[in-house]
Amino acid sequence: MTEPFFLKPFFQPKIWGGRKLEQFGYDLPEGKIGECWAISAHPHGPATIENGPLAGLTLAEAYAQHPEYFGNPKAKVFPLLTKILDAEDSLSVQVHPDDEYAAVHEHELGKTECWYIISAEPGSYLIYGHNAKTKAELKQMMDDEDWDGLLRKVPVKTGDFVYVPSGTIHALNKGIMALETQQSSDTTYRLYDYDRKDKNGNKRELHLKQSLDVTTVPHVDPKLDIKTDQVGDSTVTTLVTAPISPFFSVYHLQVKGDLQQQKGANYTLFSVLDGKGTITADGKSFDIKRGDHFLMPSQVQEWTLRGDLDIVSSTPAAEK
Structure with a gap:
């Protein structure tokens, strides 16, 4: 699949x-x-x-x-x-x-x-x-x-x-x-x-x-390293990743037009918070809209998000 x-x-x-x-x-x-x-x-x-x-x-x-x-x-x-x-x-x-x-x-x-x-x-x-x-x-x-x-x-x-x-x-x-x-x-x-x-x-x-x-005592706020990259007309914000987060990486994708992505982990999770568009993988396109949630399996090496979309995606940490 x-x-x-x-x-x-x-x-x-x-x-x-x-x-x-x-x-x-x-x-x-x-x-x-x-x-x-x-x-x-x-x-x-x-x-x-x-x-x-x-x-x-x-x-x-x-x-x-x-x-x-x-x-x-x-x-x-x-x-x-x-x-x-x-x-x-x-x-x-x-x-x-x-x-x-x-x-x-x-x-x-x-x-x-x-x-x-x-x-x-x-x-x-x-x-x-x-x-x-x-x-x-x-x-x-x-x-x-x-x-x-x-x-x-x-x-x-x-x-x-x-x-x-x-x-x-x-x-x-x-x-x-x-x-x-x-x-x-x-x-x-x-x-x-x-x-x-x-x-x-x-x-x-x-x-x-x-x-x-x-409970951790005393409380210490984690120091985050949030970075935003412009990719064409879209932005990809890295919200958290290793070593700060040992369990997952999380990204905020603001898609305008086409955003091409490549596999960076065993699988990727996506939640569409707003907008509508498509995701294309291996030549096949799927409509996506606000409220959709999907998982990109390991076999897919790259995909293209297209449209006007507000998405949060995440990946599991690399296994040791």
Whole structure:
């Protein structure tokens, strides 16, 4: 199969979600939908291949049964997960473990992630990092529920990029929509959830011990090296890559006219955030539009994006 795999997303209801994902053309389930798991092989939200000889298989099934399309990787599970998040309300304040802690306690990958901010209402901010200098101080501030003293608030606007290594206390807050690229993990430890109650009147579970275990102290902002290259009339912005990010590289593509690209990893993931156009691989063209998500398999050496398109793409880290 020398053509892109187009994927049907899996949608997750969330207490903090809304209906804004409909703007991408999705037929959403009823209720508050917080997450579109767009390119996912995770068992909690499997995306399904819609075209070609592998049509009908989940991405996890394709990865297990046809490793040749993924460069015959060593990794037993598909390592990445692409989501779109609609924070109609604020998410819980949370932290994720690294691979080592997650393997022992959760039997899955750790979770380093990043956000490309698709839209942010005026005045939007994130919770990102904390002010504790030691683990003892972190525990004391958590015990005292001194959230205003502990948590850092960081303003955010449309087009921003935020890298969130495992061990970073964080939360998307209300009014933000983000494209998330992350390790394929669904392990989240909640420190604080605004004392919210679900429809049955119950507060959501907190994970204070685990949060204390895995939080990096003191918090240090990662130093990003964001670079933008002009390619004809298009721009290619490298948002994060190795060595800053050991798990994935992420790019923002603003396509005007034709943008030719060559394979730089075992496979490449694409999410179309806006616009419409085509992608051509091995002489075959496919229409693409806002809300489409696809994976370019290993056999394709080069391709051309054409049109007026706003895309976030990502690749897995090179295997050691």
